[in-house]
Amino acid sequence: MVIVAHPDDIEFGCAGTMARWIQQGATICYVLVTSGDVGIADLSLSQEEAMTIREKEQDAAAAVIGVQEVVYLRHPDGMVVNDLALRKQLVREIRRFQPEVVVGMDPTAVFISENYVNHPDHRAVGGATIDAVFPSSGQPHLFRELEAEGLSAHKVRKLYIDSFGATAQVYINISAMMDLKIAALKKHVSQMGAWDPEPMLRQWAGELAKGKEMEYAEGFRVITLVSDEDWAKKGGANVFSMAEVVAAAAQGVETPGDEESVPQPLL
Numbered sequence: 001m002v003i004v005a006h007p008d009d010i011e012f013g014c015a016g017t018m019a020r021w022i023q024q025g026a027t028i029c030y031v032l033v034t035s036g037d038v039g040i041a042d043l044s045l046s047q048e049e050a051m052t053i054r055e056k057e058q059d060a061a062a063a064v065i066g067v068q069e070v071v072y073l074r075h076p077d078g079m080v081v082n083d084l085a086l087r088k089q090l091v092r093e094i095r096r097f098q099p100e101v102v103v104g105m106d107p108t109a110v111f112i113s114e115n116y117v118n119h120p121d122h123r124a125v126g127g128a129t130i131d132a133v134f135p136s137s138g139q140p141h142l143f144r145e146l147e148a149e150g151l152s153a154h155k156v157r158k159l160y161i162d163s164f165g166a167t168a169q170v171y172i173n174i175s176a177m178m179d180l181k182i183a184a185l186k187k188h189v190s191q192m193g194a195w196d197p198e199p200m201l202r203q204w205a206g207e208l209a210k211g212k213e214m215e216y217a218e219g220f221r222v223i224t225l226v227s228d229e230d231w232a233k234k235g236g237a238n239v240f241s242m243a244e245v246v247a248a249a250a251q252g253v254e255t256p257g258d259e260e261s262v263p264q265p266l267l
């Protein structure tokens with residue numbers, strides 16, 4: 001599951017990695033917190049009309065990559081706040097889709113370069129994503145009312161943070177996916193205008209790949225929240241219902257796997 005602020009954030013960011021994971025059999029869901037309704041600088045266009053255009057462009061970009069699902073939360077563009085309401089919305093999506101990996105934006109990235117300040121929506125959504133992934137989505141008592149929607153706690157195995165390569169520790173080889181990534185970005189016609197984004201995308205991805213055995217890369221900071229050993233013990237299953245936890249506690253045994261599956265203190 002990828003969680004971002006605006007249409008085109010994923011295509012500038014991690015779309016190459018998503019294409020690769022899909023070709024390896026992954027199912028991917030994009031969650032867009034806003035639909036980019038102030039992202040078209042044309043006052044003759046209403047924000048509603050802009051939203052419609054940008055969602056269509058995002059759907060087309062997702063289709064290029066082969067993404068199975070795109071969710072729009074439709075917060076007002078440019079006004080996103082990392083509050084409990086947004087955290088709960090993201091926890092709902094995580095508990096519903098049950099991703100093994102969540103890819104998010106970096107809330108600590110403010111000054112990306114000498115001529116760009118990271119968008120406040122990117123920072124707010126990045127913070128909300130991290131807060132939703134850990135610990136909220138995995139705690140059965142938190143947002144327990146979501147059980148009424150049939151949604152139980154879910155622990156995400158790994159968090160991938162896309163920070164424009166600034167704090168990357170893991171590099172994904174997207175050389176074979178570069179054409180797809182460029183084609184997906186070009187679907188955002190309203191944002192490209194006459195500008196051809198291809199040279200810049202190739203330059204960025206080429207710089208991230210420098211010194212590695214790849215031509216083009218995307219870089220991430222990766223936080224492993226469920227260890228490989230614990231993940232293997234669960235056989236990949238990663239869902240914890242309140243009933244399982246209560247039953248296990250009553251019997252004095254741990255739920256399938258290990259101590260990871262009992263409620264943890266809020267840190």
Ligand SMILES: [Zn+2]
Nearest residue numbers: 005006009119
């Ligand atoms: Zn953006």
